Every structure is written in structure tokens, then in C-alpha cells.
Amino acid sequence: MTLVLPLLNRIASAPTVAAVWDLAVGYFSGCGFARANYGLSRFRTENSVGNPDDVVYLTSFPPDYSNFYFRGGFYARTALYRWALEHQGSCTWRWVEDKLLAGELSPEEVDAVRRNAQWGIRAGITISFPDVTARQKGALGLAADPGLDHDAVDEIWTRDGAGIETVAHMMHLRICQLPLSIRRRQLSARQREALEWVAEGKTTQDVATLMGVSPAMVEKHLRLAREALDVETTAQAVAKGTLLNQIFLGPEPITR
Secondary structure (H helix, E strand, O other): OOOHHHHHHHHHHOOOHHHHHHHHHHHHHHOOOOEEEEEEEOOOOOOOOOOHHHOEEEEOOOHHHHHHHHHOOHHHHOHHHHHHHHOOEEEEOHHHHHHHHOOOOOHHHHHHHHHHHHOOOOOEEEEEOOOOOOOOEEEEEEEOOOOOOHHHHHHHHHHHHHHHHHHHHHHHHHHHHOOOOOOOOOOOHHHHHHHHHHHOOOOHHHHHHHHOOOHHHHHHHHHHHHHHHOOOOHHHHHHHHHHOOOOOOOOOOOOO
């Protein structure tokens, strides 16, 4: 664990989601899990993580599998997706095999096991992070490197599990603090500024004066912000922009 501490500091101060992800994946890879999937939603419903376009997806899988897994919606048909929605903590993928042998998986989940096996994905670990709110859910899946079976994963978990969990939780916490990149188009600087002034309680005329533009231009910025965030009202845009860390951003990181 002593060797993990410098990495935790680097993750905690990383300026972007991509930098956080690269640091964490580098560590997971050294433990035998070069292939990782991470998802974060702040708009979950009772039985799902909400609209896929509002979910943050990060992956180190090859593009062909990641496109199949995320964009095809395959993730939602797996037993571990159900487990992550219903639980917090860590679960090795031996759990799936045990449920399969006991006949306790749905036909859809059984098919997902078969299809993952065709991609050479059998053993691994899933970490479901604690829910900060009823609408938030984050989870990480770590697929064991080719040639590693459930017994090998158990050995790794016994040896390195504490470090893996610690790095995963720091990664998750830092990502939650940073602007979240989703499939929808990002807010422009002017759209962001207009929403921030509205959030401060300013009227359209106030915002126009503060931004040095016409009220009609302010309305255009707010309309485009609503479209980008796929909401109907400006109040909803402010709320959603805040949840996604898209407004009230800190200063741009200094690159050297």
C-alpha cells in the first residue's frame, strides 16, 4: 500500500478525467487488469442508469468491444450490471459463474455470459461505488488479462485487493469532481456563462448587460444550452449543468 500513496496524490490532483483514467488504468494493468470499463450516471432511475447519453463511459478495451459493450447497450444485459445497481462493494466474476451453474441467471444474462466468453472475457472484478445520492451510480469493471482464470483473480485480489480498491475509489471521487464528458455536445463558453448568471438569479436583461450582448443573444445562448443538455427549461439546464460539472468551472489547468 505504501507504493500506492504517490499514485493517489497524482490522481487527486489530476486536472482532467482523461488524466485520472490513464493513471488508474496504468495501475490496474500492472495488477493483471489491462482492460477496464467505468461508468458514472447522476440520473439513474429505479431500474437503470438513465439515458445512456447522460452517462460517462470510460474504457481501456479495444474499440471493437467497447463499441459493442457501450453503444450497443450490451452492458445492461449482463448479470454484473444488475449486481452493481443492487449492491455496493466488490464482486469477483466467479459470482456470475456460480449463479449460472445454479440456474439463477435470466436467459438474457446467460446469453451475455456466452457472448462475453466469445470475446475471451470470463474472469475479473466489479466494484460498485457508494451512492452519494439516490440518482448517482458509478461502477468499475476489471477484466482479467488473457490466461487468468477465477483462481488467479482470487490470488490477485488477496494480494492486491486493498490497493486496487483504494485506487478505484480515489479515481471515482476525482472524476466526480471534474467536468463530465458525455455523448451530448458540450456547452460553449458563452452558453456556460449565461447559465451561470441565471443560476445567480440574474434576469435576461441583467445577463445581457453583464455579457455585453443583446437580450435576444442571451435567449439564443440559453436555448442552445437547453438543447445541448436535452432539457425543456432553463432551470433544468442549470440543474443538469451543475450535476455534470459543466458550469461554475474552476480556472483552466496550466500546462507545462
